[in-house]
Structures are given as structure tokens and as C-alpha cells.
Amino acid sequence: MSDGAPKPASKSTFHFLAGLSSGLLSAILLQPIDLLKTRVQQSGHHSLRRTLSEILRPASSSSSTSSITALWRGTVPSALRTGFGSAVYFTSLNALRQNATSIPVLASTAVHTPGQGSSSLPKLSNTGNLLAGAVARGFAGFLLMPLTVIKVRYESSMYNYTSLPSAATSIFKTEGLRGFFAGFGATAIRDAPYAGLYVLFYEQSKRSLSHSELFASPDVEGKVKEKMGVGRAGLINFSSAMYAGVLCSVVTNPFDAVKTRIQLQPGVYGNMVTAARKMLAEEGVRSMWDGLGLRMSRKALSSALAWTVYEELIRRAEGFVGNNGVGAGKKDKVL
Template sequence: MSDGARKTATKSTFHFAAGLGSGVLSAVLLQPIDLLKTRVQQSGSSHSLSAAIAEIRASPSGFIPALWRGAVPSALRTGFGSAIYFTSLNSIREHAAHFPLLAVRPASAGAQHSSSLPKLSNTGNLLAGAVARSFAGFILMPLTVLKVRYESSFYKYNSLAGAARDIASTEGLRGFFAGFGATAIRDAPYAGLYVLFYEQSKKRLSALYLSQNKNTTGGGGADGKSATAAGVNFASGVFSGAACSVISNPFDAVKTRIQLQPKEYHNMVHAARRMVGEEGVRALWDGLALRMSRKALSSALAWTVYEELIKRAEITWGSGGGGTHIVST
């Protein structure tokens, strides 16, 4: 293997490991919010947040353990999903940087930034995020179906293996990809807009920080620079996750119904029409507050941890990439 190929493989390993770690951490910490969102969405107007909490309190396993039901498939799905997503996203961004339409404009190439990841134009960020998320979503779709059904009260699965056998015997291979259309339509625009909003937010917050501290000296040292960069990344992640959740929630609500009741909701169009017809337009926004909270926090955690791990890996092992940080001048 040539030095170039070895370096590329090592860098991809860094991104995979960083994505896996950040995904697992956010999934485990925020599983209760995800479970509550699924319970609220599963029954529409007849299932409120208070009813979902009351149902969980009545669980024979106890309130706290019941809140983390589905944590294993969630951690597997989010962990490996994040690993595949971040690895493919970085690869796509590195290749896209060679195309004039997708590369960052020369006038802004030297702008201060809190990230050492490849920089693209708004169009490049939008397309890279959408393609990477769609690819990761397809690969992890079976785990997504298992995760949602585990979280729902419609199914009483005792193990992942038992859930997989039940789906395979009753619905076949198609059952593991139930709701993929709605998931792809939800995730592709979400991820594309997220990367776009995230990068723009980081750039503006970085510029704001610099403008407020341009007359100061020292900058607080390396630890201060790292903490400030992490703060900018986290704030950008919260804003981007919340904004994109509002835009994509209808597709998430439809996707949940299809995955939980594929015999009742045949496809995306049928599910949306039935939900609106029987429950009103508000059915498409079930679980919005919970999803917005969960996505804002999980995205912020995942991206902040991921970027910090990549930054430290590049410094430790010298794999290259050294971009500018927000306090560099």
C-alpha cells in the first residue's frame, strides 16, 4: 500500500471512530426523549405526552429502565449511522472541493473558522450532507425499523434477534425497509440543510467572537481556543438541529406510522392522507417539541464531539487537514 493510500485509510478510520463515538454517546444520553417522541407519534391525537409518560410509569420494569427501552438498537443505529455518515461526508466534501461550483469561494477561503474539516460553498454543503445522509440511512434502515418498534408500545419484543425473526417471518425483507421513502425524503433535506446552516452559523459566530475580542491579547491560550471552538460548534449544532427539525417533522411523523403499522399505512402518500383526513394537519407535527429538543441536543453533541476528536487525532498523529480555528489570526 502506498503512503498516500495508507494516509487516506488512516484518516477514514479516524472519521469512522469519531463518528461512532459521538453517535453512541448522543444516542444513549438522549434515548428517553426519542422514546417519548415515538410513543407520542404512534397513536396521533389519542396519545399525548402525559399519556405516554403515564404508560411508561406503569411499566413492570420500572420507570427509569423503561425510559431507556430501545437504547441498544438506538445506540447501534445512531453510532454506526454517525460513523458511516461522517466518514462518507468527509470523503464527499474532500472530492467536491475540486469542483468550482461546490468549492468555497476564494474570497472566503481564509475566513476564520472553528473547524478543520473541508470547506465547501453553500451548494456543496447542501448536496454533500444530503447524499451522505441518504447513503447512511439506507445502510442502517433495518436497525432504524428495529429501533422504532422497540420504542413503541405496539410490540413486546424481548430481544433484537426475536424482533428481527418476527419481522422476517411476517413481512419478509421488505419489512426491514418500511418507511424508507419517508425517511429518505426527511433525512436528505434535513442533512443538507443542517450542514448548510451549521457551517454558516459557525462562520458567523466565529466572526462575532473575533470582532468582540480583536482588541484583546493572548486569546486565553490553547485551552481557551479549544473551548471557544467547541462552544461555537455546540451552539451552531443546537440552532441547526432545531431549525431543520421543524422543516422535516411531517416526514418523521409519517415515517413512524409506516414503520409501526405497515398494514394500516401502505406508503408515504397514503399515510399522509390518512393522518390528515382522520386527525387533521396537526398529526404531521406530533412529537415536534420532543424531536426538536432531541435533534438539537443530539446533533450538537455528535458534531462537537466528532470535530474535537478529529482535531485531536490530527494533532496527535499528524494526519493533516490543519484548518484554521476561530481564535487564530
């Protein structure tokens, strides 16, 4: 990369921190939706209202004040998993995209002018976006799988873990190391295509919206086209992330439903094929779509929050470095 190229996009540490921040924010705000999805997929009765009433039901007549906080059960493992998952994912994704730009079949032919689009991230072809998203998510999913298992069991009513150490100890004693990777097959098959399609749809939507009459900045004759403002860029990224999240959630929900059953009851559901057959035989096709509405809402909102915050942090850093440093040495000093 030349000295005049923006350095923040190549800084792994900054991408890690930006991903961690966006992941933590979305995890904490949207934990109630995640909790409801897990309980609906666990129950088999498909009723959101019934599930919600069970969660909000006070443990005793004198503990009515604790019912609302029950919706945030599992927030700590969820925040850790989502926060560090986002950090690893965004860092890996950026590294893959940076390297892919040197491969003709993966690189985008579009010319990127910093500040004039809604994003400062590397541009790839459709194939490049699909592969980069899938590989980055698969890698992050494997590293964070133990936290994912603990998170799902914390959210379930089948386990009464009191702390992360006790949960890890219990899983290790009863299932060994293998227990921390229960459902990884279904998770990988769900997450890799989801992430690949997500990045593809997200980038296509951003490109379309950036050139639409609604979002395009005015092109004044004889003047340099002004940089896209924070509000317009944020709205484009947020809308694109919502759109991509909804589409990908619908496509991959059956894998999510199967994955949840395996993680909650590995001894009953075994592997992905066994679990799918058992669910279809006992509960029908509808069981594959348990929690779809909740997952779709959660994924769309969490993706929108995470990607919008992440993209804006990258844009701001790029702008700050560009305005306060000239040359690689000065830029490196900033970040």
C-alpha cells in the same frame, strides 16, 4: 493532498471511529426523548403527559423500581443505529467534502488556516454543503434502515420484542425483506433535505459566530493570530449544531410523523402518500406535528453532542499529528 496538509481529515478509519463515539454517546443519553417521541406519534392522542405516565406506570405493584429504566427501552438498537449511522454518515460526508473541494462550484473560496477556526473539516460553498449533507445522509440511511425499523418497533408499545435476533426473525417471517425497509421513502425524503439543510445552516452559523465579537479571538498587531481554544471552538460548534437542529426539525417533522406510522403499521398505512392522507383525514393537520417538541429537543441536543465531540476529536488529532510528525510518512504512522 500535499505532504504538509493535515492527514487526519482524510483518514476514513478515524472519521468512522469519531462518528461512532459521538453517535453512541448521544443515543444513550437521549434515548428517553426518542422513546417519548415514538410513543406520542404512535398514540394519536398528542398528550406528552399521558404518554409519559403510561411508560412510567409499573408493570405490577411490586415492580416500581423498573419504571425509570423503561425510558431506556430500545437503547441497544437505538445506540447501534445511531452509532453506526453517525460513523457511516461522518465518514461519507468527509469523503464527499474532500472530493468536492476540487470542484470549483462546490469548493469554498475562503482560505482555511488549521487551528484558527472552530473546525478542521474541508470548507465548501453553500451548494457544496447542501449536496454533501443530503447524499451522505441518504447513503447512511439506506444502509442502516433495517436497524431503524427495529429501533422504532422496540420503542413502540405495539411490539414486545425481547432481543434483536427475535425482532429480526419476526419481521422477516411476517413481512419478508421488504419489512426491513418499511418507511424508507418517507425517511429518505425527511433525512436527505434535513441533512443537506443542516450542514448548510451549521456551517453558516459557525462562520458567523467565529467572526462575531463574542467568539472571535483577539487580533494582536504584529503577532500571529492564536489558535482558537477548545472551549471557544466547542461552544461555537455546539451552538451552531443546536441552531441547525431546531430549524431543520421544524421543516421536516411531517415526514418523520408519517415515517413512524408506516414503520409501526405498514399494513395499515402502506406508503407515504396513503399514510399522509389517512392521518390528515382521521386526525387532522395536527397529526403531522406530533412529537415536534420532543424531536426538536432530541435532534438539537443529539446533533450538538455528536458534532461537538466529532469536531473536537478531529481538531485534537490534527493538532497532535501536526505537533508530533513532520512529513507524510510520520503522520501516517500516528493515525
